[in-house]
Structure formats: structure tokens, C-alpha cells
Amino acid sequence: MQQNFLLKKEKLNEFLTALSKEAKVFVPALNENNASCFLPFKNQEIFLSKRTSFSPKKILLPPLEKEFIFRKKSSSFKIEHLLDSKKRVFFGVRSCDTHAIKALDKLYLEYFTEDEWYKAIREDITIIALQCSKSCENGFCKSMGTNNPVGHDLLFVEKEKSFFVEAASERGKQVVQKYRDFFNQTNFIKPEPKLKFGKKLETFGLKEILDKNFSHKKWKSEAKKCLSCSSCTQVCPSCYCFLSFDKFILDSGDSERFRAWDSCQLKRFTKVSHNYVFRESRESRLRQFVMHKLSYFPENHGLPLCVGCGRCISVCPVGIDLTEIASTIRGDVK
Amino acid sequence: MPKKIKAGFYSLSCCEGCEIVMFDLEEKFLKVLNFVEIVEARLFDGKHPKEKLDIAIVEGCVESDVDKKHLLEIRARSKYLVAFGACATIVGIPGIRNALPLEMQKKLKRKAIIPVKEKALPLSAFVKVDALLQGCPAFTHEIIDVLVKIYHGIVPSLEEVPVCNECKERENPCLLFEGVPCLGPVTYAGCKALCPSEKAQCIGCRGFTKDGNFEALREKFQEMGTPKKEIQNLFTYFNKDPFTKEEGEK
Numbered sequence: 001m002q003q004n005f006l007l008k009k010e011k012l013n014e015f016l017t018a019l020s021k022e023a024k025v026f027v028p029a030l031n032e033n034n035a036s037c038f039l040p041f042k043n044q045e046i047f048l049s050k051r052t053s054f055s056p057k058k059i060l061l062p063p064l065e066k067e068f069i070f071r072k073k074s075s076s077f078k079i080e081h082l083l084d085s086k087k088r089v090f091f092g093v094r095s096c097d098t099h100a101i102k103a104l105d106k107l108y109l110e111y112f113t114e115d116e117w118y119k120a121i122r123e124d125i126t127i128i129a130l131q132c133s134k135s136c137e138n139g140f141c142k143s144m145g146t147n148n149p150v151g152h153d154l155l156f157v158e159k160e161k162s163f164f165v166e167a168a169s170e171r172g173k174q175v176v177q178k179y180r181d182f183f184n185q186t187n188f189i190k191p192e193p194k195l196k197f198g199k200k201l202e203t204f205g206l207k208e209i210l211d212k213n214f215s216h217k218k219w220k221s222e223a224k225k226c227l228s229c230s231s232c233t234q235v236c237p238s239c240y241c242f243l244s245f246d247k248f249i250l251d252s253g254d255s256e257r258f259r260a261w262d263s264c265q266l267k268r269f270t271k272v273s274h275n276y277v278f279r280e281s282r283e284s285r286l287r288q289f290v291m292h293k294l295s296y297f298p299e300n301h302g303l304p305l306c307v308g309c310g311r312c313i314s315v316c317p318v319g320i321d322l323t324e325i326a327s328t329i330r331g332d333v334k
Numbered sequence: 335m336p337k338k339i340k341a342g343f344y345s346l347s348c349c350e351g352c353e354i355v356m357f358d359l360e361e362k363f364l365k366v367l368n369f370v371e372i373v374e375a376r377l378f379d380g381k382h383p384k385e386k387l388d389i390a391i392v393e394g395c396v397e398s399d400v401d402k403k404h405l406l407e408i409r410a411r412s413k414y415l416v417a418f419g420a421c422a423t424i425v426g427i428p429g430i431r432n433a434l435p436l437e438m439q440k441k442l443k444r445k446a447i448i449p450v451k452e453k454a455l456p457l458s459a460f461v462k463v464d465a466l467l468q469g470c471p472a473f474t475h476e477i478i479d480v481l482v483k484i485y486h487g488i489v490p491s492l493e494e495v496p497v498c499n500e501c502k503e504r505e506n507p508c509l510l511f512e513g514v515p516c517l518g519p520v521t522y523a524g525c526k527a528l529c530p531s532e533k534a535q536c537i538g539c540r541g542f543t544k545d546g547n548f549e550a551l552r553e554k555f556q557e558m559g560t561p562k563k564e565i566q567n568l569f570t571y572f573n574k575d576p577f578t579k580e581e582g583e584k
Contacts, residue, residue, distance in 0.1 A: 031505055033505075033506050033507060033531065033533070034507065035505050035506060035507040037505045053505075053507065054502075054505045058503075058505075063503045224549075224550065225550050226547060226550065227496075227498075227519035227520070227546075227547045227550055227551060227554075228496070228519070228546075228547060229496050229498035229499070229519040230495075230496065230498060230499045230502070231498050231499075231501075231502045231508065234498075234499060234502035234503060235502055247479075248482045248483070248485075248486055250362070250366070250478060250482060251365045251368050251369070261503065263499060266493075266494060266495055266499070267494045267545055268493045268494055268495065282545075282547065315502070315508060317508055317510040317511070317519070317554060318554055
């Protein structure tokens with residue numbers, strides 16, 4: 001029989017402090033510029049009111065990651081791999097972000113046949129999901145079918161002055177077992193908060209509609225507004241593209257290989273030999289972002305890459321809205 | 335280790351602040367000296383003037399014939415020439431006078447100690463520039479990067495990445511939502527979004543990207559209610575006005 005528990009809200013920081021003794025705990029909190037993001041737990045106030053402006057992607061895929069060092073030997077060189085395997089706990093991951101992690105897993109653990117660096121970080125993560133109790137203005141997770149968390153170990157649902165806790169995996173049960181003092185057993189059933197969503201995206205047959213309207217005039221008119229600032233891809237929890245480059249170490253013959261976030265909104269993304277850029281126009285770059293999320297990735301991997309968190313809509317300074325683009329194109333199809 | 339590369343630091347019309355930045359390298363500066371021999375520099379007491387150079391690092395813009403002559407002479411004896419700082423790459427502060435009315439320009443000209451040219455121009459207007467070190471002042475990590483790359487025979491190239499990219503990486507909320515006119519979307523990154531992270535708007539000291547959507551950004555500023563004069567000043571502070579094209583320009 002499934003066992004459910006309650007954790008008093010005032011005990012939350014105590015519980016996280018206990019967790020952080022054996023693992024690195026990341027929690028949603030406000031940074032020095034008042035933006036909500038995932039930060040290492042330092043007994044600060046936890047940001048619980050809504051989903052964070054920035055996703056936990058940066059922990060799984062660091063913006064700048066050192067992959068290995070080439071050590072120069074007299075006639076050859078040695079490669080020293082740098083893997084970051086630590087015990088980590090993510091607290092307060094929203095449903096949309098758990099789906100984004102699922103998409104990243106699909107890519108980095110299956111499609112890329114076990115990316116060593118991703119695997120090292122991913123292997124020992126305990127995910128404590130937090131069910132949203134309020135709707136968010138730009139979210140459309142219901143439309144994408146990502147409004148219920150997946151792949152988490154524990155699920156927290158706010159219930160008055162407590163959290164309703166459900167152990168969803170073996171790892172989750174072990175956590176509850178280990179910190180049993182914090183939890184009270186309960187007979188309550190899981191509360192199902194009723195949510196309203198600010199945005200909607202009709203996904204039925206969307207792929208075909210977008211594919212057929214590749215040169216729709218909407219792309220051009222949106223591109224006219226677009227600043228190509230790449231904020232959308234930076235905040236997206238499932239944007240996974242990276243670039244690779246080498247750097248010389250200052251005073252030895254050795255060098256380092258880095259991996260850094262890249263963005264399809266930048267010209268360098270498609271720069272090939274002879275400095276040729278094959279996605280030169282802003283229109284084609286913007287279209288790539290939307291099409292990759294809603295058409296190419298679902299086709300290739302069988303799950304949506306857009307998880308409906310609406311961060312790209314919230315962050316865009318000129319108000320480009322993925323759902324609005326999709327519905328305009330759909331509206332013009334007879 | 336193979337032979338050291340010979341480098342020289344030169345100043346044309348500027349505040350010499352970029353050269354001072356070299357001292358911010360502190361102990362790293364000693365590491366730089368392991369593979370770089372500084373043959374000529376006013377501030378570091380280089381001892382071999384007029385020597386052939388592997389790399390000439392030139393700060394400041396060209397404002398007079400003296401500057402021009404000096405620049406051509408440096409170019410003639412150096413393998414690589416690096417434009418150092420905002421003045422050398424995009425004219426920056428000295429370039430503000432380019433946009434002044436003719437009357438005021440004449441007044442300024444009379445007050446100058448040495449005869450100045452009609453316009454302050456960047457190095458690229460006169461000579462081939464191999465690499466750019468942008469920013470006012472230039473950034474220490476980039477100076478090392480360029481020196482190490484050239485030491486290994488690689489000419490660094492410029493990437494079309496706007497400041498916003500690094501700003502979002504640092505998880506800053508967008509200043510444009512707070513009504514602050516910020517030039518981040520059209521300015522070259524590399525500064526790790528130094529100013530926006532401190533809640534100050536980007537003023538474009540690293541130069542405008544070729545890819546920037548200036549019209550859309552201006553529209554956004556107007557929508558935010560930024561006064562017209564302020565918008566004009568912002569776009570022409572460090573950079574040449576992106577909305578007016580001069581004769582002969584593409």
C-alpha cells in the first residue's frame with residue numbers, strides 16, 4: 001500500500017538542512033538581482049509562490065563546462081577527463097521542469113549514447129517535485145500534457161500549513177525512511193489543485209500544419225520584432241544545444257576542452273566552413289526555435305521538447321509568443 | 335618552451351586606461367611574461383623601440399596626422415595588429431565629437447593642442463586590424479586569450495553574440511521590463527553582462543553587432559517611453575549612429 005506523509009511547512013528548512021549534510025541541495029530562491037532561480041541551499045527563504053524564472057537546467061548542463069585536459073607528453077598527449085559526480089538534491093522542481101529533464105535524459109542518455117559528462121551529474125540526483133498550486137500567467141503545460149510531474153522521487157503538494165508528500169520512487173522511499181522524524185503519516189489523499197492556464201496551445205495536428213506552412217508570412221512579421229537576443233533559448237529548460245571549443249592553458253603546453261551553451265538564435269550556430277552561415281536570416285533562426293520544439297523533436301524522439309513552462313514568452317523583451325505564432329498559423333489553415 | 339613572441343603596446347588618442355588594465359592581471363602578468371617579451375610600452379618600460387614585432391597592441395583612435403603616421407609605422411613592422419579597447423575598435427568617447435554640429439567642431443578644433451582631423455576614426459579606417467579587444471576598458475581575460483592564441487598561431491575571431499546571452503546565463507531579470515533602455519540586445523558580449531548585472535543599462539561600449547535589430551530595439555525604447563533625445567544619445571554614445579548611413583557605405 002502506498003504511504004503518504006505530511007511535512008509541516010515550518011519544518012521545511014530544517015529538512016533541507018538535514019539533506020544538505022550529505023548532498024548538495026538546490027532550491028528555488030531569489031538571487032541578488034531578485035530573479036527566481038535554482039540556488040545552492042543556504043538556509044535562505046525558499047521561493048514557493050510560482051515557478052522560477054530560470055530553470056534548473058544550468059545544474060545538469062552547466063553554461064560552461066570543462067570536459068577534459070590534454071596533457072602534453074614528450075611525443076604524445078594524455079587526456080584527463082573531468083567528471084562532476086556529486087550527490088545532489090533538487091527541491092521544488094515544477095512539473096514542466098521534470099518533463100524538461102526527461103527530454104534531456106532522452107537525448108543525453110539515449111540518443112547521444114550516454115554522454116559521460118551529463119551522466120556523471122545526472123546519476124545521483126534526487127528530484128523532489130513540487131506540484132503547482134497556482135496557475136502561472138504564461139504557462140501552457142496542460143496543452144502540452146506536461147502538467148503532472150514525471151521521473152521524480154518525491155512529490156510535494158502544498159496543503160494549508162503542510163506539504164503533502166508522496167514517495168514516487170525507491171529512492172524517494174529511502175529519503176522518507178531516513179528522515180522519518182520530519183514526516184507524519186497521513187490518510188489524506190493527494191490534493192488536486194485546480195489550475196487555470198494563461199496560455200493555450202492546440203497541439204492536435206500541429207506538426208503537419210507547421211511543416212506545411214514553412215514560409216508563412218507570420219514568420220517574417222515576427223522576425224521583424226525579434227532582437228535575436230537569444231534570451232528565449234537561454235531560459236528554456238529543454239534547450240540543449242552546445243558548442244565545443246579548446247583553450248590553451250596559460251603557461252604550459254596543455255590545453256582544455258570546454259562545452260558551453262549555444263543558441264540557434266545566433267549566427268555562429270550555423271556557421272560552417274568558409275564562414276558560411278546557412279541560417280542567415282532572422283526569420284529562419286526564429287522559425288528553427290519554434291519548429292524544433294513543436295515539430296522536429298517530437299517527430300524524431302516521440303516526445304515534445306516544449307514543456308509549456310512559458311519562460312520564453314515571459315523573458316522576451318518584444319513579446320514574441322510561441323503559442324500565438326502557432327495559433328495564427330493554424331487559424332490561416334482552411 | 336619555444337621562443338617568446340615580441341609585443342609592443344601603443345597609445346594613440348585616448349586615456350591610456352586599457353594599458354593600465356594590464357596591471358589588473360597581477361600575478362598572471364608574470365605568467366604572460368613567460369611567453370611574451372614586451373619590447374615597447376610606455377607604462378611597462380619596454381627597452382627596444384622600433385623593433386620588428388609579432389604583435390602590436392594599439393589603443394586609442396586616430397584623431398590627427400601624428401596618430402595616423404604612428405599607426406602606419408607600427409603596422410609596417412608588426413605581424414599582427416590588435417585594436418585595444420573601445421577607442422581603437424569603435425572610436426568610443428572621442429567619437430562623440432563626430433556627431434556634433436560643424437560650428438562646435440570648429441571651436442573644438444581651435445582649442446586642440448595639435449591639429450586634429452575632421453573626424454576621430456577607428457584603426458580599421460587606416461590599416462588592417464587582425465583582432466579586436468573590445469570594451470571600455472578592455473577585459474583582462476580577453477587580453478590573455480588573444481596573447482595566448484597568437485602565441486600558438488591562431489588569429490582570434492569575433493562572434494556575433496549579444497550581451498543578453500550572457501546576461502540570461504547570469505540569471506538577471508531583463509532591464510527592458512523595468513523601463514531601463516539597455517543596449518544589450520545589439521552589443522557584443524564577452525563582458526559577462528557586467529553592467530546589466532549591476533542594474534545599470536548596457537551603453538554599448540563593446541560595439542554594435544552586425545546582426546543587431548536596431549529598428550526593433552528603438553521601437554521598444556519608444557514604447558517604454560524613453561525620451562527621443564535619450565534614445566539618440568544612447569545609440570550614439572560609444573558607437574556610430576546605426577540609423578544614418580554615410581556615403582559610400584553599404
